[in-house]
Amino acid sequence: xxxSNPLQESRTARLGLVLLALAYVxxxxxxxxxxxxxxxxxxxxxxxxxxxxxxDALSAIRLTLxxxxxxxxxxxxxxxxxxxxxAKHDFRGKAFLTTLIDLPFSVSPVVAGLIFIxxxxxxxxxxxxxxxxxxxxxxxxxxxxxxxxFVTFPFIAREVIPLMEEQGKSDEEAALTLGASGWQLLWHVxxxxxxxxxxxxxxxxxxxxxxxxGAVSVVSGHIRGETNTMPLQxxxxxxxxxxxxxxxxxxxxALLALVxxxxxxxLEWRHRDVLAARGH
Amino acid sequence: xxxxxxxxxxxxxxxDIGPGEFVALLGxxxxxxxxxxxxxxxxxxxxxxxxxxxxxxxxxxxxxxxGIGFVFQHYALFGHxxxxxxxxFGLSILPRRKRxxxxxxxxxxxxxxxxxxxxGCGERYPAQLSGGQRQRVALARALARDPQILLLDEPFxxxxxxxxxxxxxxLRRIHENIGLTTIFVTHDHEEAFALADRVAxxxxxxxxxxxxxxxxxxxxxxxxxESFVS
Numbered sequence: 478x479x480x481s482n483p484l485q486e487s488r489t490a491r492l493g494l495v496l497l498a499l500a501y502v503x504x505x506x507x508x509x510x511x512x513x514x515x516x517x518x519x520x521x522x523x524x525x526x527x528x529x530x531x532x533d534a535l536s537a538i539r540l541t542l543x544x545x546x547x548x549x550x551x552x553x554x555x556x557x558x559x560x561x562x563x564a565k566h567d568f569r570g571k572a573f574l575t576t577l578i579d580l581p582f583s584v585s586p587v588v589a590g591l592i593f594i595x596x597x598x599x600x601x602x603x604x605x606x607x608x609x610x611x612x613x614x615x616x617x618x619x620x621x622x623x624x625x626x627f628v629t630f631p632f633i634a635r636e637v638i639p640l641m642e643e644q645g646k647s648d649e650e651a652a653l654t655l656g657a658s659g660w661q662l663l664w665h666v667x668x669x670x671x672x673x674x675x676x677x678x679x680x681x682x683x684x685x686x687x688x689x690x691g692a693v694s695v696v697s698g699h700i701r702g703e704t705n706t707m708p709l710q711x712x713x714x715x716x717x718x719x720x721x722x723x724x725x726x727x728x729x730x731a732l733l734a735l736v737x738x739x740x741x742x743x744l745e746w747r748h749r750d751v752l753a754a755r756g757h
Numbered sequence: 758x759x760x761x762x763x764x765x766x767x768x769x770x771x772x773d774i775g776p777g778e779f780v781a782l783l784g785x786x787x788x789x790x791x792x793x794x795x796x797x798x799x800x801x802x803x804x805x806x807x808x809x810x811x812x813x814x815x816x817x818x819x820x821x822x823x824g825i826g827f828v829f830q831h832y833a834l835f836g837h838x839x840x841x842x843x844x845x846f847g848l849s850i851l852p853r854r855k856r857x858x859x860x861x862x863x864x865x866x867x868x869x870x871x872x873x874x875x876x877g878c879g880e881r882y883p884a885q886l887s888g889g890q891r892q893r894v895a896l897a898r899a900l901a902r903d904p905q906i907l908l909l910d911e912p913f914x915x916x917x918x919x920x921x922x923x924x925x926x927x928l929r930r931i932h933e934n935i936g937l938t939t940i941f942v943t944h945d946h947e948e949a950f951a952l953a954d955r956v957a958x959x960x961x962x963x964x965x966x967x968x969x970x971x972x973x974x975x976x977x978x979x980x981x982x983e984s985f986v987s
Contacts, residue, residue: 647833650800651895653820654827655847656902665850669837 510731517728520721528725536702537710537726543618544693544706545686548625552682556633557675561667563634564641565649578634581627589627590695593620616698621706624692629682636678640671676744680737687733766792767803768962774940774955776811779932781949782942784959785985790942791910793959797940798908799823810905823906826899830911832891834883840894841866841879847902869897872931889920893927900935907932909941913948925952946986950974958982 485491518525528534562568563575581589595601597614607614614620652666668675690708697704705713707730714723767789774780782790795801797808799820808816815823834843842849844866848857857865870876873893883891892912899907912928913921929952932939943949949956950970957967958981966978977983 647829647831648835650820651827651829651833651898652835652846653800654798654823654825654908655850655898656821657846657850658821661850665846666835669835672837 513724513727513731516720516724519724524721525725525728528722529729531722533702533705534710534722534726537705537707538729540618540621540704541687541706541708544621544625545683547622548629548686549679549683551626552630552633553675553679556630556637556678556682557663557668559634560637560641560671561663564638565646565667575638578631578638581630586624586628586689586691587695590624590692592627593623593692593696597623615696616700616704618704620696621693621704624696625686625689628689628692629686632682632685633675633678636674636681637671640674641667644670673745677741680741684734684737688730766962767796770806770959770962770964772957772964772967774938776938777936779929779939779952779954780941781953781956782940782959783944783946783949783956783985785944787961788959789962790944790959794908794910794940794942797906798825798827800827824902824904826902826904826907828892828895828899828907828909828912830914832883832888832895832915834891834894834898836883838882839879840870840875840881840883840886843883843894844869844879844898844901846898865901866897869900872900872934873897873927887920888916889924892916892924896928896931900931905937907937907939909939911942911944913943921948928952950986958985960985 486494529538559574559578563571563578594615597603597607597620599608599615601615612619614623648666648670649662652662657665687706688708689706690712693706694709694712697706697709699705699709699713701710701713707726711723711726711730714720714726770789770793772780772793782793784790792801796803799815799818803816806816807814810823820827835846838846841863845862848862848865851857856862866879867876870879873896875890875893875897878886878890878894883894886894892915896912909928913924916924925948928939928941941952946956950973953970955967955969956973958965958973960981966973966982968976968978973982973986977986
């Protein structure tokens with residue numbers, strides 16, 4: 478091959494780099510993923526199916542889906558609101574708010590869980606109040622949703638803020654001079670401009686919401702068939718040396734990750750002409 | 758007709774523009790010409806002073822309700838919409854009882870495409886058009902709701918000389934056909950003199966002179982004006 482690109486390395490160097498990258502990806506990504514499925518099907522598909530249709534496993538799956546179904550839409554709304562405020566407006570405390578959004582990334586999930594115990598637990602700040610009104614947050618669904626919201630909050634906002642900043646305000650100003658109201662701006666101009674970032678943020682937040690272990694583990698109380706999500710169920714099964722069942726549930730989580738990726742690729746492929754037209 | 762006074766980027770500016778007039782705001786960068794245009798549009802707000810459209814004060818009116826059309830230097834077309842939907846935008850977001858029926862909007866879009874000589878481009882996306890074509894779409898979009906005033910911020914600034922000349926005459930022709938008041942910002946005095954009925958020359962946030970091109974050339978009001986237009 479002729480050297481059409483002056484930045485191109487020699488053929489051996491390129492081959493070496495590609496092999497190194499493949500070996501690394503294989504070692505840290507593919508082999509573990511393969512191992513999960515190998516282990517899950519170690520005793521055949523019948524055992525796998527039995528493991529995931531067992532009542533406690535089903536309850537864990539239902540709970541995981543429910544938590545994600547509440548946490549992700551809420552984070553979608555607040556993520557858009559925060560991104561809009563930060564990217565399109567100037568106000569006092571903007572830098573602080575931007576840092577605050579990153580907080581869940583820098584705080585250990587276990588600490589995040591403990592925060593909610595401290596606030597809403599029996600001995601917590603609002604504990605007595607909650608007890609009187611008969612509301613249970615810790616060791617119940619609300620606590621798990623709160624913990625999940627906390628942990629997944631940055632995903633959508635972080636995806637969308639840089640996109641919105643890059644696009645500036647001129648599209649919005651144009652819509653404004655054409656008579657658009659604030660909601661119409663958001664709906665017809667701002668959101669369509671960031672929809673790919675938004676979609677990616679939602680997929681990432683969803684994957685994390687379903688996979689979150691630490692924070693949810695602290696607030697859940699590990700009540701089998703009641704407050705165990707899939708990751709917690711995996712741990713419980715594993716600790717009981719029930720490897721096939723543990724890996725069967727784990728394989729569902731892994732499958733979810735693969736579906737997420739496939740969905741994203743499919744959407745990018747479906748809308749490739751629009752993407753190309755926009756120069757992305 | 759508009760009045761202004763003190764603004765950090767603008768100082769004691771007062772302009773009276775007649776209906777149907779074609780006015781250029783001319784000046785070097787930092788002279789406050791774009792700020793002035795954005796204040797007229799309602800995209801910026803003055804600390805003091807008044808803006809009056811045809812006897813009605815609009816100083817506190819949001820841009821959306823001023824009845825203006827605005828054309829941006831970098832087009833600001835909506836990339837996810839076709840050309841036709843871009844042009845129809847202003848009409849399609851009207852509240853239901855004021856919105857024209859669909860076929861009416863489509864007819865208006867066709868009419869505007871014809872006006873800017875882009876017949877048959879309605880189904881394309883902005884990214885598939887050249888710079889000059891995009892600016893024509895932006896112009897058509899700004900005219901869709903029949904604004905009383907058309908404002909253009911360096912509309913030809915991002916285009917090459919040939920396209921620029923073409924668009925200039927298109928703009929002048931459209932201005933004369935529709936007869937709306939047009940105000941445009943430029944730093945190019947030849948462009949200002951070639952297009953406008955009257956030119957306001959700004960420097961350091963003040964209006965140095967506001968006169969016809971001929972008047973300015975014959976009797977420049979200051980040494981700045983003299984050096985800037987020669």
